[in-house]
Amino acid sequence: MTKAFDAIVERENKLLCNTYGRYPLAVSKAQGCHLYDLEGQEYLDLLSGIAVCSLGHSRPELADVMNEQARKLVHVSNLFYQNEQLDLAERLLDTCAADKVFFCNSGAEANEGAIKLARRYSSKVAGRDACEIVTLERSFHGRTLCTLTATGQKGLIKDGFAPLPSGFSTVPFDDVAALETAVGPQTCAIMIEMIQGEGGIRPLSEEYVRTVERLREKYGLLVIVDEVQTGMCRTGRFWAHQHYGLVPDIFTSAKALANGLPMGAVLTSDEVARGFEPGSHATTFGGGAVVSAVAAKVVDIMVQDKLADRAMEMGEFAREQALLLAEKYPEHVRGVRGMGLLLGIELACDGKEIWQRLLEERFVCNLTQGRILRLAPPLVIEADDLIKFFKALDLILAA
Ligand SMILES: Cc1ncc(COP(=O)(O)O)c(C=O)c1O
Known part of the structure; x- marks a missing residue:
């Protein structure tokens, strides 16, 4: 962890009620499908604030509406x-x-x-x-x-x-x-x-x-x-x-x-x-x-932009990728659940280490119920980004 990260943790511990088990990541900026830490390092966001920023982060059209309305x-x-x-x-x-x-x-x-x-x-x-x-x-x-x-x-x-x-x-x-x-x-x-x-x-x-x-x-x-x-x-x-x-x-x-x-x-x-x-x-x-x-x-x-159709299409693509990993690593991956771009990759064991390794590789997703890797990326995510994620997961599972 960097000095800047340690400082933000120390500051928060002093100032905020202790209600969140935070991830070891401080976000200074978010744009499209990416988050940026205090040093400006880029992370691929496959969680979108837990199914919140479906149109991607800091979307200019929404910033314009916000700005205009705030003045009116x-x-x-x-x-x-x-x-x-x-x-x-x-x-x-x-x-x-x-x-x-x-x-x-x-x-x-x-x-x-x-x-x-x-x-x-x-x-x-x-x-x-x-x-x-x-x-x-x-x-x-x-x-x-x-x-x-x-x-x-x-x-x-x-x-x-x-x-x-x-x-x-x-x-x-x-x-x-x-x-x-x-x-x-x-x-x-x-x-x-x-x-x-x-x-x-x-x-x-x-x-x-x-x-x-x-x-x-x-x-x-x-x-x-x-x-x-x-x-x-x-x-x-x-x-x-x-x-x-x-x-x-x-x-x-x-x-x-x-x-x-x-x-x-x-x-x-x-x-x-x-x-x-x-x-x-x-x-x-x-x-x-x-x-x-x-x-x-x-x-x-x-x-x-027909984002429901897009979520379905990209979700099917992600599901196929996850199923390939389930075939390749049956001892680690049991299957995949969900619909569209709300997907859970079911791991055979406690998923904390795999989730942590993904974060180290700068892929943000989360873990529910201990062994389900939850993917809820922005609905505007591109297939290339999903491919990057599944490649990283493949390497982590192989290791
Ligand atoms: C299905 C469902 N209902 C309700 C809530 C609570 O929403 P909020 O945190 O905005 O109060 C959540 C939050 O994760 C949720 O996933």
């Missing part, structure tokens, strides 16, 4: 009508079957809003005495008290935060029988990720999704899809639920929505949106003019 209108409060929110809402609603949006600031806040909307719609509109939210093991929904309770993981995420809110239950992943047993008249909503991100890039089966739909029909419950990581073209469709032909009652977005500016959204039907009324839910910053203008430009670029 930044914030006036949600007491006022603002066209920027509506311009974004129109674009987002064009990508899906939803009718209405609520804007907020993060994935956790979007999921918190989705849970609140589901409960309020059930009690105030549908007249159901049902508050339970059923979620899946290894899911990740955020770190507010409600969303960490909804999260189907044990460990530090929940440790020490009791009492946790009631009305949540967790079922085994993709287990149809367990879901049928757990769900009943008390169930307000089933909340799923179509592909678990933090949980190790695990897609749900078609059969499971059909069961969720059947249970919705049977009990009149709601289906919430967390698209915070999977949404915005990442998996090869604008939204991952579209791969399954599922129409969620509520779904959430964040991460890639404003390509790095903090923004979240709850999308829902006209019917379920009746669950909210003025005073029932709100946020100071949600849908601010600058982030809304940037997000509208993000959606425009994604649609114009």
